[in-house]
Amino acid sequence: MPNPTAAMLVIGDEILSGRTRDANTHHLAGELTKHGIDLKEVRVVSDDAPAIEAAVKALSDGFDHVFTSGGIGPTHDDITADCIARAFGDHIDIRADARALLEAHYAKTGLELNAARLRMARIPDSATLIDNPVSTAPGFTIRNVHVMAGVPSVFQAMVASILPTLTGGEPLLSQTLRIDRGEGDIAATLTQLAADFPDLTIGCYPFQINGAFGANVVVRGTDGARIDAAVTRLARETAQ
Template identity: 75%
Template structure:
């Protein structure tokens, strides 16, 4: 049985403008790989309602799992929750359990639960909350969509909360070998190897170091013995 497929939707003008470097995709890809979930697509969209709804609608219908990152804070441009509600066809409002979490957190920290902060308690109907042990404000899951914060520390905590609820498959294993030949020289043998091992994927990543041209060839697959066999054959091929 093939592994579940997943997509990630990164939301935020700060990512598209280059002001903020996204670290969440890298973290999610690593966690999903270990879980046996294939992250097949990542999209980045601006803080624009139509763009978020359009992307989310397409992704949730195509993949088993969708994770969003960003846009669930207290400011006016944090519109992800509303967009998710629209895409899922449900209403949204402040929910008592989310409000209680925020009220307890801000009472403990000596801050006011004002209208802006209360925006983070607006949850689409039918969603379940995602725990946020870092800053309290919850994410939420609805259908196959999991809505998380953009702040990396909070995002990672939310991923840890959600992972146990997801059904994974066979973890993806990988090995790499350094080949000190140009890609033009290794392309032919690598193609033949890929045809011999159709259940594996082969990636070639070129480098230029101290006047030496070469490539790191990475072999990936869910069967460790097959990966080992391919890497052994790869090493023998390029040792000649």
């Protein structure tokens, strides 16, 4: 059975303007690979309601899981929860269970649970909450979409909360062979290898160090013995 598929949706003007470098995609990609869920697509869209709604719908239809990052805080530019409720035609308002979490948290910290902070308890009726051990305000899952915060420490904690609840497939294994030859020299060898190992994917990533060309060849698949066999053959055939 093929592994479940996933897409990531990053929401935020700050990524698109170049102010902030997105770190959440790289983290999620690594975690999903370990869990046997294949990340197939990433999209980054701005804090724009029609763009968010269209992307959520398209990715929810196209993949088994969608993970979103960003736009669920207390300020005016945090519009993700409302957009996702609208995308699925669900009702959204301050929900008692999320409000109770925030009340307990702010009672401890002594900060005021004002109207802005209460926005973080806006959860669609049909959603289930995602635990946030870092800063309490929850994420949520609606249908196959997991809605999480953009702050990396919170995003990572939410991924750790949700991932064990999702059925994974076979973890994707990989081995990397560094070859100190230009990739144009080894391309024919790689083409034949890919044809002989159709169950593996073989990627070639060139580099240049001090003027010398080389390539890292990454062999990926779910069967470790097959990967061993391919890498052993590749090392033999590209030895100089």
